[in-house]
């Protein structure tokens with residue numbers, strides 16, 4: 001039987017993060033090529049919806065995002081099985097998502113948010129559910145769950161067409177090779193000016209913490 | 218327009234997270250505040266380069282309902298209500314709203330000029346790859362926006378070379394006030410006035426290409442078109458936020474009329490085009506208007522660091538030696554951030570030149586000038602890291618990791634545009650030859666002095682107290 005590899009995940013070092021939100025912006029950019037988002041801010045026509053959230057407290061700031069739990073509780077509660085394990089990541093099939101919020105409540109990290117869905121830069125309307133707006137009945141915009149997918153769709157059609165993301169990732173990979181051993185670097189990790197974010201891939205995480213434990217002995 | 222009062226660069230306290238990335242790119246340490254708290258800009262020091270605007274990533278998120286409404290923020294920022302892009306903490310005052318109203322006024326004769334680099338970056342705002350060259354679509358879009366005349370700052374760059382080249386030769390021959398610094402970057406000029414008033418004598422007295430075109434629009438071309446200068450609305454599209462400041466300087470007027478009435482950035486032009494519902498991608502190419510729309514390759518390369526120097530040498534060489542310059546492409550001058558130096562053999566003269574890209578690198582040269590140890594004859598200074606291609610009003614990037622690639626592509630597009638021009642030297646541009654023959658007479662002549670040259674004023678704190 002193939003040795004089970006735990007999922008990778010991205011984690012921030014609170015001591016390094018300066019709260020600039022560049023990671024949020026980058027996350028939004030690479031996930032919205034299909035919504036017409038190219039390299040320039042001027043191409044953005046939808047609200048910025050990131051999949052990680054920079055939080056602030058009095059003493060620190062850092063982004064919080066999905067841990068890609070091995071026994072993902074979000075998936076357990078999803079009534080339509082929209083959340084699946086896929087190539088070492090927990091991902092949401094946004095087409096299947098019914099916006100029931102169960103996952104958002106179940107997630108111990110608050111990694112999931114519900115927002116309007118967009119396609120081709122326009123709000124994505126539902127076929128049946130209507131809402132009363134100014135006395136008229138209009139098709140309601142779909143609302144779906146968004147969360148980190150480790151930039152799985154970094155090679156979606158829009159990104160391939162623009163050729164820009166691949167290039168950016170390549171530059172970064174050659175400049176500072178990913179610690180995970182050649183895995184493509186998620187957008188947030190690539191752009192962080194403080195190197196506060198790390199892609200923790202399992203072999204690394206385990207050997208590191210064992211080494212650290214060993215040193216403490 | 219009130220740029221004299223408005224500091225142009227602002228930080229929205231509601232949005233600023235206090236990350237201080239803006240402070241890290243600010244070349245003059247004008248951003249003050251403690252980490253984690255909203256920052257403030259010292260308007261006296263600030264050179265209005267807009268690099269902080271390019272860097273800031275703190276945006277107004279949907280999930281923060283406590284913020285002032287988007288509509289109100291757009292209004293405060295002078296932006297069109299149709300703008301859909303996210304709003305960031307660091308921003309520059311917009312003039313698109315004001316311009317939109319002015320363009321609808323049938324009584325005004327509306328003239329526009331575009332800086333060299335707008336044509337290599339505007340398309341990025343519509344999703345095209347970095348550096349896509351679109352001079353023809355840009356001219357067509359400006360006509361659809363209701364401009365009566367579409368002119369070009371490149372023409373002003375050619376005039377600048379004629380004036381500045383002659384000035385340099387004069388100074389080198391007489392050995393006076395050397396080194397000579399370029400004066401076309403308004404952020405550099407403001408910095409010299411604020412932080413190094415002792416070098417003001419060393420700045421070329423030339424106005425920038427934008428102001429030169431502005432001055433010619435209200436004189437030479439007004440005469441050709443038979444319009445009263447007072448009826449003209451003179452607009453410039455610039456990659457630079459500091460051009461808004463420059464246009465508002467008191468001395469930038471011809472006989473009491475502002476040379477440039479309004480400046481918008483590359484981003485603002487894109488917003489106006491979208492606001493009007495113009496299908497930019499499918500516009501047919503249109504030419505610029507004559508005569509202030511005819512330019513040489515030398516005028517084009519002003520947009521990249523080293524470009525002014527290269528253009529000046531192409532013309533200076535031939536004015537001094539009366540021989541054709543052996544190599545048009547001066548690769549030793551081309552580069553990026555930092556200081557580059559070279560020695561150029563022009564006849565018997567060994568011309569020593571330096572190029573400063575990024576204002577933070579200028580201080581060592583300023584010290585040399587004070588000490589009297591500066592070995593150069595001619596120094597080009599541009600405040601932004603790679604010249605106008607990286608200006609504060611240029612398309613803003615979503616991913617910091619793409620900055621290098623964007624600047625590179627914009628720059629090579631400019632150089633490609635130059636090498637494809639039939640005329641690549643300013644003094645061979647037929648429209649320039651005609652301008653001097655019919656109107657200006659000679660470089661540095663009486664009319665030139667009146668219209669195209671200026672004085673600089675100390676803004677050191679003592680000087681400012683009046």
Ligand code: SF4
Pocket residue numbers: 065066067068069072073074075090106107108109110111112147
């Ligand atoms: S969304 Fe939350 S519960 Fe689901 S895998 Fe990620 S961290 Fe775990």
Ligand code: SF4
Pocket residue numbers: 012016017018019020021022023024054061062063191192193194195196197
């Ligand atoms: S990009 Fe880095 S420094 Fe900036 S908010 Fe994200 S994690 Fe923090």
Ligand code: SF4
Pocket residue numbers: 020228232233234235236237238239240255256269272273274275306307
């Ligand atoms: S203005 Fe922007 S870049 Fe500067 S400190 Fe504030 S959030 Fe950071």
Ligand code: SF4
Pocket residue numbers: 226239242243244245246247248258262263264265266267268269270
């Ligand atoms: S505009 Fe330029 S000089 Fe002014 S604060 Fe911003 S980076 Fe500094």
